[in-house]
Amino acid sequence: xxxxxxKNLYKDFSGLKVLNxxxxxxxxxxxxxxxxPNGAGKSTLFNLITGKYRVSRGKIYFQGQEITxxxxxxxxxxxxxxxxxxxxxxxxxxxxxxxxxxxxxxxxMRFQVTALLxxxxxxxxxxxxxxxxxxxxxxxxxxxxxxxxxxQREMEIALTLALDPELILLDEPTAGLNKxxxxxxxxxxxRITRDKTVVIVEHDMNVVFGLADRxxxxxxxxILATGNQQxxxxxxxxxxxxxxxxxxxx
Amino acid sequence: MRRxxxxxxxxxxxxxxxxxxxxxxISGSRIILATEILYFSLYSVSFNLLFGYxxxxxxxxxxxxxxxxxxxxxxxxxxxxxxxxxxxxxxGIFAMIVGAIIGFFSLRLKGAFFSLLTFAFQMFLFALxxxxxxxxxxxxxISVLRPEFHLPLLGAIxxxxxxxxxxxxxxxxxxxxxxxxxxxxxxxxxxxxxxxENEERASFLGYQTYRSQFILFCVASFIAGVGGSLSTxxxxxxxxxAINVDVSFAxxxxxxxxxxxxxxxxxxxxxxxxxFQDWLSSWTDRWLIFMGAxxxxxxxxxxxxxxxxxxxxxxxxxxxxx
Amino acid sequence: xxxxxxxxxQLMHSLVYGMLLFLVAAGLTLVxxxxxxxxxxxxxxxxxxxxxxxxxLKAHVSxxxxxxxxxxxxxxLGILFERFLLRRAHRLGHFHxxxxxxxxxxxxxxVARWIWGTTPQPVAAPPLLAGSIHLWADQxxxxxxxxxxxxxxxxxxxxxxxxNRTRIGILVRAAVADSEMVxxxxxxxxxxxxxxxxxxSAVAGFAGVIxxxxxxxxxxxxxxxxxxxxxxxxxxxxxxxxxxLLAALMIGLVQSFGVLWIPQFALVLEFALMAVVLIIKPSxxxxxKE
Numbered sequence: 001x002x003x004x005x006x007k008n009l010y011k012d013f014s015g016l017k018v019l020n021x022x023x024x025x026x027x028x029x030x031x032x033x034x035x036x037p038n039g040a041g042k043s044t045l046f047n048l049i050t051g052k053y054r055v056s057r058g059k060i061y062f063q064g065q066e067i068t069x070x071x072x073x074x075x076x077x078x079x080x081x082x083x084x085x086x087x088x089x090x091x092x093x094x095x096x097x098x099x100x101x102x103x104x105x106x107x108x109m110r111f112q113v114t115a116l117l118x119x120x121x122x123x124x125x126x127x128x129x130x131x132x133x134x135x136x137x138x139x140x141x142x143x144x145x146x147x148x149x150x151x152q153r154e155m156e157i158a159l160t161l162a163l164d165p166e167l168i169l170l171d172e173p174t175a176g177l178n179k180x181x182x183x184x185x186x187x188x189x190x191r192i193t194r195d196k197t198v199v200i201v202e203h204d205m206n207v208v209f210g211l212a213d214r215x216x217x218x219x220x221x222x223i224l225a226t227g228n229q230q231x232x233x234x235x236x237x238x239x240x241x242x243x244x245x246x247x248x249x250x
Numbered sequence: 251m252r253r254x255x256x257x258x259x260x261x262x263x264x265x266x267x268x269x270x271x272x273x274x275x276i277s278g279s280r281i282i283l284a285t286e287i288l289y290f291s292l293y294s295v296s297f298n299l300l301f302g303y304x305x306x307x308x309x310x311x312x313x314x315x316x317x318x319x320x321x322x323x324x325x326x327x328x329x330x331x332x333x334x335x336x337x338x339x340x341x342g343i344f345a346m347i348v349g350a351i352i353g354f355f356s357l358r359l360k361g362a363f364f365s366l367l368t369f370a371f372q373m374f375l376f377a378l379x380x381x382x383x384x385x386x387x388x389x390x391x392i393s394v395l396r397p398e399f400h401l402p403l404l405g406a407i408x409x410x411x412x413x414x415x416x417x418x419x420x421x422x423x424x425x426x427x428x429x430x431x432x433x434x435x436x437x438x439x440x441x442x443x444x445x446x447e448n449e450e451r452a453s454f455l456g457y458q459t460y461r462s463q464f465i466l467f468c469v470a471s472f473i474a475g476v477g478g479s480l481s482t483x484x485x486x487x488x489x490x491x492a493i494n495v496d497v498s499f500a501x502x503x504x505x506x507x508x509x510x511x512x513x514x515x516x517x518x519x520x521x522x523x524x525x526f527q528d529w530l531s532s533w534t535d536r537w538l539i540f541m542g543a544x545x546x547x548x549x550x551x552x553x554x555x556x557x558x559x560x561x562x563x564x565x566x567x568x569x570x571x572x
Numbered sequence: 573x574x575x576x577x578x579x580x581x582q583l584m585h586s587l588v589y590g591m592l593l594f595l596v597a598a599g600l601t602l603v604x605x606x607x608x609x610x611x612x613x614x615x616x617x618x619x620x621x622x623x624x625x626x627x628x629l630k631a632h633v634s635x636x637x638x639x640x641x642x643x644x645x646x647x648x649l650g651i652l653f654e655r656f657l658l659r660r661a662h663r664l665g666h667f668h669x670x671x672x673x674x675x676x677x678x679x680x681x682x683v684a685r686w687i688w689g690t691t692p693q694p695v696a697a698p699p700l701l702a703g704s705i706h707l708w709a710d711q712x713x714x715x716x717x718x719x720x721x722x723x724x725x726x727x728x729x730x731x732x733x734x735x736n737r738t739r740i741g742i743l744v745r746a747a748v749a750d751s752e753m754v755x756x757x758x759x760x761x762x763x764x765x766x767x768x769x770x771x772x773s774a775v776a777g778f779a780g781v782i783x784x785x786x787x788x789x790x791x792x793x794x795x796x797x798x799x800x801x802x803x804x805x806x807x808x809x810x811x812x813x814x815x816x817l818l819a820a821l822m823i824g825l826v827q828s829f830g831v832l833w834i835p836q837f838a839l840v841l842e843f844a845l846m847a848v849v850l851i852i853k854p855s856x857x858x859x860x861k862e
Contacts, residue, residue: 101440101452102455105456110456113436359806373795373799373839546676550661
């Protein structure tokens, strides 16, 4: 059984048809890349899966259960977490506090009033672990505004990973990073998500070919093709659609 | 770091001494002002739970203060044997119930709409207080007397004495403020902050905005109700003055002028408000206009409140980032 | 009085009040759509209009003069308010704007209370409009109310024309839809905002002047109309002029008929209506989803 099943999904924004019948599956444990030209609907697909927008038609199943129409926090509770293309962190809080927010949620402590947060050793420990994993430990008390863009990007992903979700959706995690920062992030992702299921939207083909087991091509609202790297490279329709895409030939 | 901690200790101890010795330092009638500052502190801190910490701006918070005030008035007038602590507690509870209804609807709206809907609810409560003469006394209000306070071993203390009542209020206000402060440091307090910082991201981390804000609203309503209850006891009267627009605006003014970015800012604002009102009203009836003008000046030019002038160095750790 | 006639009279009352309410609410919605701020001072401008009418009449100035001058004065006041206070608050944050408009609303009411006292001040309708006209049989209806209805409709038609058929109107509509874009296109958006603000405030003042003879001038009329406007915007849907019209007429009905049934609590009915709408369609009758 696939961990994620998207069936015949449509999204219509008051006349603008962004998704026109998307069928998409993700298997447990795989690293699945979603590529396609700008405006093809990749972020929209993420937004539908994670409950930000309402589905116009179609269904979404996660671990066999239908999640179409659930609200974002409900979907998070089921085990899906996403990162954002535009950095969406907690601006007034420090690195430590940001990650701690995710840990508190993961531990289902959001409504706890019986003890002080500062005294909770387990939360403290798990936050430290994540910061170590992401290499941010020495920046723990720094405010978001003082971080570099690359560090903020790492924070964005750290927040997602800290939830320890079953399914991780990364929306252009390397957007705006230079070559070195990108490589560092890829390496980090490979290590951290070793036994997790990841769907990653990307434009940078080096990232795609470096991480992905399977690739799906979303072309103006429909999945054009799905397959492993070889299959996608050799796919005629994909080649036609991507005429002019420089990295693709590599 | 050492100097900061030292300064905090010095300030805390002097503040505590001042509060405890106040009745000796000022005249009898002025101690009422001090008591006013106490219950307004509760009221404005409860407002700041919603505004400074929760990112919500209700224009109708006075309605909850008024609910507490009238509940105490009605209970004291009709159930004279009721222990005073229970009266205060029930006033808070009733204000919380009303707050739950108001919050249930209002929190479904965002921004100015939320603000105005709470205002609309308050106008309804005001109309109720005005017109339901048999219960609320209408324009005349309800006159009450402060009951005795029965302590288990020490016997009865007469609260009719202003100084006694001041200490009584001091203890209650200190306890409730301490509990509020603690409340903000729990995981739930962090959730509220989190939602205020970035509501979208919070929801994508699993936080439930509506539910969390609803709980916060209920807690703030309870505290406001306790404040209102103390106001009735202080003035020995529950009247429309506890539930009109002026009260709501007072909360906004006190909190903002004092400083919404810190826990004790509103307390400072309450002190300023009461003292300033007392001083100004000896000159003019329309002191609210001056207070309002000052408020506007602060909105535009000093939005972190008066407390930022006094305590910038010592209380930096307690700051919320705006 | 036969039931049918009474019904029709009440219906006419509701139409009069509904259009007056729409007049005030329209200015509020326009500014809300264009600047994303709910200007509470707008309701205070309405109240000021009524009080200015009273003041002019007390100074033995004719009502017609007040009808023209008061909106001008208030329009100027609105422009000054926007230029020197609101604009600054806008730069500081979204709470600052709301706090400022609430503060201004509150202060203006206090000033009115100070100058003119708390008891309602009657304002006499001009002799030309006093009295009643015959509708049918021996049924009469106050001329003045018809005047209110007529002038509200006229003003609104004038604005509809301006908005839909003139260049300025197009700019305003564009700015309501996307003010950043309009700015990028080289239009002086701040000046446009000043214009809309001034016009909206003037209309609010005008509404106050025409309301004064049949509602009187009293301090809490600002709060009353604010609440009604709020219900209008919530029910009608944020950003929708047609929704606001429909909602205003509904509120007019509730006010007129509600006052007959439950004199003290017409407000409850409005609330109930609003609660129902909020539960069924949270974005209002004509509002946009998502």
